[in-house]
Amino acid sequence: MIDFDNVTVVYKNNVTGLDKVSFHIDKGEFVFLVGKTGAGKSSAIKLLTAEIKPLSGDVWLDGVNVNKLKNRKIPFHRRKIGVVFQDFRLLRDKTVYENVALAMEIVGASKKQIRTEVPNILRLVGLSQKTREYPSSLSGGEQQRVGIARALVNRPSLIIADEPTGNLDSVTATSIMELFEEINRQGTTILMVTHSEKIVNDMNKRVIELDHGMLIRDDKKGVYNIEN
Ligand SMILES: Nc1ncnc2c1ncn2[C@@H]1O[C@H](COP(=O)(O)OP(=O)(O)O)[C@@H](O)[C@H]1O
Ligand SMILES: [Mg+2]
Numbered sequence: 001m002i003d004f005d006n007v008t009v010v011y012k013n014n015v016t017g018l019d020k021v022s023f024h025i026d027k028g029e030f031v032f033l034v035g036k037t038g039a040g041k042s043s044a045i046k047l048l049t050a051e052i053k054p055l056s057g058d059v060w061l062d063g064v065n066v067n068k069l070k071n072r073k074i075p076f077h078r079r080k081i082g083v084v085f086q087d088f089r090l091l092r093d094k095t096v097y098e099n100v101a102l103a104m105e106i107v108g109a110s111k112k113q114i115r116t117e118v119p120n121i122l123r124l125v126g127l128s129q130k131t132r133e134y135p136s137s138l139s140g141g142e143q144q145r146v147g148i149a150r151a152l153v154n155r156p157s158l159i160i161a162d163e164p165t166g167n168l169d170s171v172t173a174t175s176i177m178e179l180f181e182e183i184n185r186q187g188t189t190i191l192m193v194t195h196s197e198k199i200v201n202d203m204n205k206r207v208i209e210l211d212h213g214m215l216i217r218d219d220k221k222g223v224y225n226i227e228n
Contacts, residue, residue, distance in 0.1 A: 007057035082151030
């Protein structure tokens with residue numbers, strides 16, 4: 001599903017973001033992307049979402065060469081990916097229901113689809129009792145559940161999460177990880193950046209480590225093993 005083929009990213013100031021990185025992720029995998037700050041994790045994610053282009057090499061998602069996409073195709077490409085953010089990025093003046101419904105409205109879903117899908121997704125993330133609440137009245141963990149619901153509601157084949165538990169306490173983080181695990185069990189591929197040693201070691205999933213833009217480790221059932 002994802003292929004990085006000898007990918008190099010160089011930013012305008014000549015800083016290397018990624019250095020000849022190659023890896024393959026199959027449909028349905030759960031992969032942690034780890035490494036120190038500046039290692040290139042966000043660069044890898046931005047390539048997948050077509051926010052940046054590589055200097056050389058190719059990035060493939062579902063058989064599409066992402067860096068060769070025409071600009072007008074990029075919005076459609078992005079619909080294949082649900083993104084979950086560390087800081088949730090919810091709209092403060094919209095309810096839980098409206099935050100999730102908006103993601104469907106943007107892609108032109110019908111009112112009927114929205115009326116059935118939003119409650120389904122909110123049930124999956126455990127927020128059926130909070131649909132009329134505003135983000136400010138929710139806990140951090142609940143806000144992230146809204147973020148996950150919004151990422152999932154259009155049924156993307158891939159979920160990308162950049163430090164999704166970075167703003168949560170460890171008990172809440174564990175419950176959010178259980179939710180990601182359930183989503184993965186239902187077939188969605190997950191690529192997650194994290195600095196949490198506990199999460200990576202608890203989950204025992206594939207671990208890809210970057211260092212100074214280079215891929216230095218790819219373990220099938222990995223541990224964290226990085227000094228922060
Ligand atoms: N927009 C940018 N302009 C210049 N350099 C950047 C930019 N984004 C990232 N970098 C540099 O690229 C390298 C990799 O950064 P990044 O992919 O953000 O790493 P990580 O997410 O692992 O912290 C770092 O040296 C960083 O300073
Ligand atoms: Mg980053």
